[in-house]
Amino acid sequence: MRYHIILRYIGIILLLNASFLFVSAVISFFNNDSGLFPLLYTCLIATLFGAFPFIFVPSAEEISNKEGFTIVVTSWLISCLIGMVPYVLWGGEFTATNAWFESVSGFTTTGSSILTDIENVPLGLLFWRSATHWIGGVGIIIFVLSVLPSMGKIGMVLYRTETSPLAAANFRYRTKKTIRIIMFVYVGLTILETIALMVCGMNVFDAVTHSFATIATGGFSPKNASIAHYHSMPIETVIIIFMILSGINFGLLFVTLSGNIRALFKSTVVKFYLGMLAVGVALAAVNIHGTIYPLWVDAFRYAAFQIISIGTSTGFATTDSNLWPPFAQVLILFFTLQCACSGSTSGGIKTDRSVLFWHAIKQRITKFQHPHAVLKTKVDGVAIDDDTLDASLLFIALYIVIVFLSTLAICFMGIDIMTAFSASAATMGNVGPGFGLVGTVSNFSQIPELGKWILTGDMLLGRLEIYGLLLFFLLKSWK
Amino acid sequence: MGLRPKILLGFLILATMLLVAGGWSIYELSNIGISVQRLLDDNYKSIDAAKSMTEALEREDSAILLLLLGKRDEGREILRSADNSFEKAFETARNNVTISGEQGYVEAIRINYDTYKKLWAQNIAGTAKEGDLNWYFSDIHSSFLNVKSAVKKLMDLNDKTMYKTASNLEGRAHRATMPGVIAIISAFIFAVIFSFLVNLLVVSPIIRITSGIHDYLETGKSFNVKIETTDELSHLASSVRSLIERSKL
Incomplete structure (x- = not known):
């Protein structure tokens, strides 16, 4: 493996981070806050570290899959490392562990926070916190590939490694065009939501940071009470719309935006995703009506926001779902595990795998009825090969096992089972809030230090779809 | 790029990281120095003045009791000296208004003290008021407590601000050391x-x-x-x- 080539491309990732750090530092400068020096110094370190291998190491014409894979995983880890530096430098609630937690949570678009008083953090740092969502949301490598003029075969290898294998089916273009489409949809949605939120009365800073967090399905808000701070139905409606859109495969969104609206509603995965959300909202609303909210309008309003926020792995909050009845809480836990479509910025098991899971069960039942039948699973007329089906089912099984092991470890530290399970599921699914100590109106500050490290491991495993991180630690066995 | 500039670039990067970290640490440390000086100038001076005022008030209260006992000369002497001390300390506090809301507290002290002073400035020893403890408790003592409470409010405000500034200093100290730590690791x-x-x-x-x-x-x-x-x-x-x-x- 050519480590110097890996260093060169990680350098480019650091330069990308440096540019966002610089913008955050400019915000700090104009706001005259204490985030300026931490952001500027981190920007300097990222620039120096990034520029040096970029200048020193000559570019390569090709990279191997193994090198591409190492670049992708290392980019995530290095970005999380550089992302924690401004937090550590600023101090306050940010110990080394807390800064790492906040940074990983940002880049993996989890949105879980250790901050007890978010509004005490300088605006520049808050902008950086949201920017980590935006960089991580679309994928760090995709971001770089879209900015750089051409990386030829290298770009293709990196793109293949970065994207979810399930998402590829919806993109039938060349790598460069696919990346352009993803970025077009990503940036376009961000701009549209920013404008819509400003129209609804948010200031520019809040609108931009909330748009970053929504489109990346992250969940970091610059307000202590998250979206509940605004008590505004129009703001909640705008965010709900953009959360739903951000949970749909960007390739499909592009096709829809190009005029083919039917394509969106023809897709089994999208129908399943929207159907599940609708059923979830209706059931939650019925459950919380009367017990928590006397009015139907309030029950639907809060149920819609909470279910869609969790069901798209965003994690914003308008109410304390810790107070909801057990049925509604279990419903939220289901969405915490499933989340939205692949090819979007969402985390979790993903709707695509859920669809495959139900198809596999249907197929198994048919097989019981007709043992000699030759069956082929088809989604939207496309035959799914057994490898993909097996990989998806294995992924779901591995996912649940990791959540279980993580829950076990957190419980061992003296944390109650609801907190431990929901925290593990929420971090693994890159959702954000859970229940108990880590509910929608609280944070992860009460989780023990070791627990925070375990949960950041979950976030990275979830973001890199498990195999990514596991393969990275088994690189030596990869010949 | 040639070898020489490449190697030079490497060393320049190392030097820049250490220089900036060092510069930042020096800046933060000098700011800590300024903050400590400000802490002493702004808050400690006011707290000290408030303590002097309280002490002067206590002496004035004792002097009034002496007047009530008929010891006119001794009482008046203590009152004059305590009043001088009070006015001196009050001037220090008045010229050292640095916190928002402090001006209001200083003005309250002035008003309450003037009322209190009017009560003891009149003749007490050798008049009907001599030995009149009811008059002392109903008029003098309550007025004395009012001034004392106004002085205490000023002291509390400065105490709180001093604590807040000291807490900020902790953050500044963190910010002064962390660049060094990060620079060393980097x-x-x-x-x-x-x-x-x-x-x-x-x-x-x-x-x-x-x-x-x-x-x-x-x-x-x-x-x-x-x-x-x-x-x-x-x-x-x-x-x-x-x-x-x-x-x-």
Whole structure:
């Protein structure tokens, strides 16, 4: 493996981070806050570290899959490392562990926070916190590939490694065009939501940071009470719309935006995703009506926001779902595990795998009825090969096992089972809030230090779809 | 880019990281110094003045009790001296208004003290008020408590601000030390990367060129060393290749 080539491309990732750090530092400068020096110094370190291998190491014409894979995983880890530096430098609630937690949570678009008083953090740092969502949301490598003029075969290898294998089916273009489409949809949605939120009365800073967090399905808000701070139905409606859109495969969104609206509603995965959300909202609303909210309008309003926020792995909050009845809480836990479509910025098991899971069960039942039948699973007329089906089912099984092991470890530290399970599921699914100590109106500050490290491991495993991180630690066995 | 600027760039990066971290630490440390000075100037001075005022008030209260006992000269003497001390301390507090809301507290002290002073400025010893403890408790003592409470409010405000400033100092101290820590870690990582790249892209090609020349001289094996970079080393390799080709002719 050519480590110097890996260093060169990680350098480019650091330069990308440096540019966002610089913008955050400019915000700090104009706001005259204490985030300026931490952001500027981190920007300097990222620039120096990034520029040096970029200048020193000559570019390569090709990279191997193994090198591409190492670049992708290392980019995530290095970005999380550089992302924690401004937090550590600023101090306050940010110990080394807390800064790492906040940074990983940002880049993996989890949105879980250790901050007890978010509004005490300088605006520049808050902008950086949201920017980590935006960089991580679309994928760090995709971001770089879209900015750089051409990386030829290298770009293709990196793109293949970065994207979810399930998402590829919806993109039938060349790598460069696919990346352009993803970025077009990503940036376009961000701009549209920013404008819509400003129209609804948010200031520019809040609108931009909330748009970053929504489109990346992250969940970091610059307000202590998250979206509940605004008590505004129009703001909640705008965010709900953009959360739903951000949970749909960007390739499909592009096709829809190009005029083919039917394509969106023809897709089994999208129908399943929207159907599940609708059923979830209706059931939650019925459950919380009367017990928590006397009015139907309030029950639907809060149920819609909470279910869609969790069901798209965003994690914003308008109410304390810790107070909801057990049925509604279990419903939220289901969405915490499933989340939205692949090819979007969402985390979790993903709707695509859920669809495959139900198809596999249907197929198994048919097989019981007709043992000699030759069956082929088809989604939207496309035959799914057994490898993909097996990989998806294995992924779901591995996912649940990791959540279980993580829950076990957190419980061992003296944390109650609801907190431990929901925290593990929420971090693994890159959702954000859970229940108990880590509910929608609280944070992860009460989780023990070791627990925070375990949960950041979950976030990275979830973001890199498990195999990514596991393969990275088994690189030596990869010949 | 040539070898010299590349290596120079590496050292420059190391130097920049350490210089900026050092500069920032110095800036934060000097700010800590300024903050400590401000802490002493702004808050401690006011707290000290408030303590002096309280002490003066206590002495005035004792002097009033002496007047009530009929000891006019002794009482008046203590009152005069305590009043001077109070006014002096009050002037210090009045000229040291640095916190928002402090002005209001200073004005409250002035108003309450003037009311209190009016009560004891009149003749007490040798009048009907001598020995009148009811008058003392109903008028004098309540007025004394009002002034004392106003002074205490001023002291509390400055106490709180002093605590807040001291807490900020903790944050500043953190900000003064952390760049150094980060710079040391970064410099170490950078030094490792730098030496790795120098070894891979400078030392290793030199070894390969030397080995290629050696192989040619010993076994006549053709010089076939490929250099990835476009710097002095690739020029050296192509020069050696040309030299060998010429020597073959």
